[in-house]
Amino acid sequence: MPIVDALNLDDDLLEDAVPWSHEPVCTSYIDELESELCVYTIASFDRGRGISIFTTPRIAEEFAFLSPFREVRGLGVNDHTNAWYTEALPGKGIAMLAKHNVKSGELLSAYTPALLVHMDSQLSTLQREKFLKIAVNQLPAATRDSYLSLTKFYNNPMVVMHDVLKSNTFEMEIGGHMHLALIPEPSRMNHDCAPNAQYYLDGATLTHVVHATRDIGQDEEITIAYSDPLTHYELRHRNLEAGYHFSCQCKRCQDHEASDAILTTIKTLTTGLEDWTPESTATTEDAERVIQLFQEQGLEGFLDVPHGHAAMAYSAVGNLEEAAKHAKLAAEVLAIKMGPTVPGVADWEEMAADVKAHWSWGKRKRGFKGTFSKMFG
Numbered sequence: 001m002p003i004v005d006a007l008n009l010d011d012d013l014l015e016d017a018v019p020w021s022h023e024p025v026c027t028s029y030i031d032e033l034e035s036e037l038c039v040y041t042i043a044s045f046d047r048g049r050g051i052s053i054f055t056t057p058r059i060a061e062e063f064a065f066l067s068p069f070r071e072v073r074g075l076g077v078n079d080h081t082n083a084w085y086t087e088a089l090p091g092k093g094i095a096m097l098a099k100h101n102v103k104s105g106e107l108l109s110a111y112t113p114a115l116l117v118h119m120d121s122q123l124s125t126l127q128r129e130k131f132l133k134i135a136v137n138q139l140p141a142a143t144r145d146s147y148l149s150l151t152k153f154y155n156n157p158m159v160v161m162h163d164v165l166k167s168n169t170f171e172m173e174i175g176g177h178m179h180l181a182l183i184p185e186p187s188r189m190n191h192d193c194a195p196n197a198q199y200y201l202d203g204a205t206l207t208h209v210v211h212a213t214r215d216i217g218q219d220e221e222i223t224i225a226y227s228d229p230l231t232h233y234e235l236r237h238r239n240l241e242a243g244y245h246f247s248c249q250c251k252r253c254q255d256h257e258a259s260d261a262i263l264t265t266i267k268t269l270t271t272g273l274e275d276w277t278p279e280s281t282a283t284t285e286d287a288e289r290v291i292q293l294f295q296e297q298g299l300e301g302f303l304d305v306p307h308g309h310a311a312m313a314y315s316a317v318g319n320l321e322e323a324a325k326h327a328k329l330a331a332e333v334l335a336i337k338m339g340p341t342v343p344g345v346a347d348w349e350e351m352a353a354d355v356k357a358h359w360s361w362g363k364r365k366r367g368f369k370g371t372f373s374k375m376f377g
């Protein structure tokens with residue numbers, strides 16, 4: 001059956017329908033999903049990179065109308081930025097390293113998934129493997145090869161496709177549905193609890209985007225955080241062992257007593273900064289101290305929250321210039337961490353443009369070590 005029939009699209013939309021390059025191959029009806037799951041492939045997607053999707057016909061129909069399927073993709077996505085190369089590192093497998101000195105904020109990579117997989121839990125591993133094999137085999141040879149060359153947890157020949165997916169997966173929300181996304185190039189980035197890069201997944205453009213969060217020297221490893229680096233060592237360690245099968249030996253893990261103590265100090269100061277009652281003793285110095293501790297811990301990619309607190313702490317004592325500066329920085333860090341279209345970015349930009357209109361303006365009369373500011377005293 002042609003895909004347009006399978007998708008049951010309105011007549012006037014048929015012209016725009018996605019030309020799946022292969023007939024969809026479907027499971028039988030899955031009661032819990034009230035649907036079947038099918039493999040859809042567009043081998044010609046983005047200059048022959050290709051993409052396969054294993055999802056419900058309903059979601060495939062929504063995919064078909066996402067902008068990346070309907071418009072010629074802009075330059076930059078799926079192009080090598082020339083900022084990185086890969087190489088094996090002792091005890092870490094293949095890693096991504098900087099080809100030249102990289103500046104904080106620089107774009108490192110932007111790629112679309114080779115494979116997207118519906119996060120159902122109904123199929124058995126062997127059942128899912130059968131469909132993943134079809135999905136991967138329908139990809140163009142270069143994309144299929146890069147999929148198959150990725151690292152594998154189990155090395156079980158019965159479930160190779162599943163193994164690669166499990167060992168390298170990102171999660172992507174597309175049209176309100178969570179999918180596992182396999183993106184070969186950034187899958188080579190190893191973990192560090194003080195990562196020098198941040199990534200976000202943009203479901204609207206189907207893109208995985210990575211930026212440097214501090215300057216990175218030539219031949220230095222480029223790392224991201226697999227586990228929330230703002231949690232204490234014990235939890236990070238457990239998550240990394242259970243989810244990624246390695247024991248983290250990064251600097252923060254090695255110095256875990258000191259780094260845990262710093263996280264506790266950060267938490268105490270942050271709790272104070274979030275206290276907006278008249279009794280609050282939070283100061284702009286507290287906000288600056290949190291920023292400094294984040295920087296010392298190599299957590300630059302997570303500074304959106306501390307800069308936000310600093311923006312409001314300065315606003316609260318009537319320091320317009322510093323408030324605007326930190327609000328702008330909060331927007332910049334958040335755009336790299338979550339993507340430029342998340343609502344918080346516009347909120348911080350709005351505050352930077354008009355600090356006095358922000359609810360925090362003048363909220364705390366005591367800003368600097370208990371002295372009343374002239375403006376509010």
Ligand SMILES: C[S@@+](CC[C@H](N)C(=O)[O-])C[C@H]1O[C@@H](n2cnc3c(N)ncnc32)[C@H](O)[C@@H]1O
Binds near residue numbers: 095168187
């Ligand atoms: C997504 S892959 C990263 C690329 C991988 N090194 C490779 O060879 O393709 C995730 C796997 O890399 C390894 N890995 C990532 N970060 C690591 C680290 N900090 N220390 C040791 N191994 C790490 C673990 O085996 C982990 O399961």
